[in-house]
Amino acid sequence: MKTVHNFNAGPAALPPEVLQQIQEEILDLQGTGLSILEISHRSKEYEKINGETQQLLKDLLNIPHEYEVLFLQGGASTQFAMVPMNFLKSGSVASYIHSGTWAGKAIAEARKFGEVAIVASSEKDHFKKLPALDNLKLPSGTAYIHLTSNETIAGTQYKYFMEPQDVPLIADMSSDILSRTIDVSDFDLIYAGAQKNLGPSGVTVVIVRSELLKRISTTIPDIMNYRIHADSRSLYHTPPVFAVYIVNLVLKWIQANGGVRGVELWNRAKADLIYRTIDGSDNFYSGLADRDSRSLMNVTFRTSNEELEKHFLLESERNGFVGLRGHREAGHLRASIYNAITYDQCKALSEFMKDFQKRFA
Template identity: 75%
Template sequence: MKQVYNFNAGPAGLPGEVMHQAQEELLDLQGTGLSVLEISHRSKEYEQINDETQQLLKELLHIPSGYEVMFVQGGASMQFAMVPINFLPAGRVASYIHSGTWSGKAIAEARKMGDTAIAASSEADHFTKVPDLHGINLHPETAYVHLTSNETIAGTQYHSFADTGEVPLIADMSSDILSRPVDVSNFAFIYAGAQKNLGPSGVTVVIAERELLSRIPAHIPDIMNYRIHANSGSLYNTPPVFAVYIVNLVLKWIRNNGGAKGMEQRNRLKADLLYSTIDQSGGFYSGLAHKDSRSLMNATFRVMNDELELQFLQEAEQNGFVGLKGHRDAGHMRASLYNAVTYEQCKALADFMVDFQQRFG
């Protein structure tokens, strides 16, 4: 097979071990004679996968007992709407931290549902860093505070979080969940599309404090009601069976490779390698994000001029590096370093960058 280095921002690469296991089991899941693509979501085989996958998340994230874990659909984009539908009652205000494109999309959806306030923003800095969360002033009628833990487009990430006291803190962790340890008890609600660190697209993980779920009004349509999904064990409607199955395999791979701490150690090594290559280039490469806000998941950078940038992308593609073109909102380059990306892949990219600079710098 052609050597390919997958740095796509999502859907992202999956661990090789997971891909091989899925291939082996595709036609016969655990001796059933059926493919996971065709088993009933009401079968004991799928119920075991569903329950085990929830338990793996609880184990790996050390989720406290007062929380529910569920699987829903629609990606983070659906949660942008579902969060205010469920948790923004009339007369209250949703407070958002605006850190980039994805938090902006969440804000736009919330404004359709009710009163919304911007508690902090880094728009004045062109979203090259995360907003300062120390001493943020919340509207007195704030129903919840929402933030995006990692902005894939800008390449910025929170390395610590605000204490919002009695006000529920809600986080979109789609692009960095289980890339590092996180104290779930600091949050009332976490959601994450699976297609970066947990599996394929099609399933979204939700972690919700039961007390928060108890506040959801009864008039919300069942399919949009988080409490209904929690009470039905994520089986209210037909779930994305194959996607949950792959998440199950990925979580076992994470557990076998040191859990969240092990992932953080791997991810720091990868990020340090690429950022040091950028910083030691004498300006040939330059990072797009402020150093104190740099993401471990998405390293964004530019080449010294547009002509060389185009040449860089062409040569990178010819050498098997996939997904390095930056998002249209930011341009330039982006290397996504999710859990399944190996150090060896990052070393190959760093070596290519050094060689390219030696030839054109």
């Protein structure tokens, strides 16, 4: 096989050990004689995978007993609509933190269901830094506060979150869940598409406080109702069986590698290595995000001109580096260093960047 360093922003790299196990079990899942791709979601084999995966996530994130763990479909984009559909009632207001592209998409969807207030924004800074979370002025009748913990496009990430409020706090953690320790009890609902740190695209994890489910109207379509999915243990309809199975394997891999705390230490070392390469380049490279807002997951940077960046991408691909082109809305360069990316891969990128600088500075 061709060896590549996969720095794609998502779907992202999976641990080689997980890919190996998938390969070994794809034709015969644990002695059943059936592939994971063809077992029934009502079978005892899948019931075990479903329950075990929920418990693994609870253990790794220390999720309190008063929370439900759901496996849904449709990615974070569906959650942009499900959140206001379930909790933004007539006469109330949804308060959003506008931190970048993904927060903006969540805001646009929420406005289709009711009134939205932007209570903090970094738009004037072109989203290169994160809006402060202290001293928020919430409008009367706020149903919930929504924030995006990590913006993959600009490469920004909250280091800390707000103190608990009197209203529910909801977070999109699609691109940094399980990359660092968090206190789940600070949030009332967390959602995350799996395709960054959890597994493949096709399944979305939702962690929701049980008390919040009591607020949901019975008029919401069942398929979009969090309470329905919680009551049926994420088996209300045919779940994304294969995707949940892979999440199960990834969670076991995290558990075997020191848990979330172990992965966090690894991630900080990787990010520090690449940021030091950028900052020590005598302005040959420059970071896109404000230093205090830099992401551990998505390192965004540029060279001095567009032609040089094109050449950087061409040479990087020739040298086995995949996915370093920035998002079309931001351009420039980006290395997404999710959990499955190793320190050695980041070291290889750092060495390539230094060599490229020597030749073209």
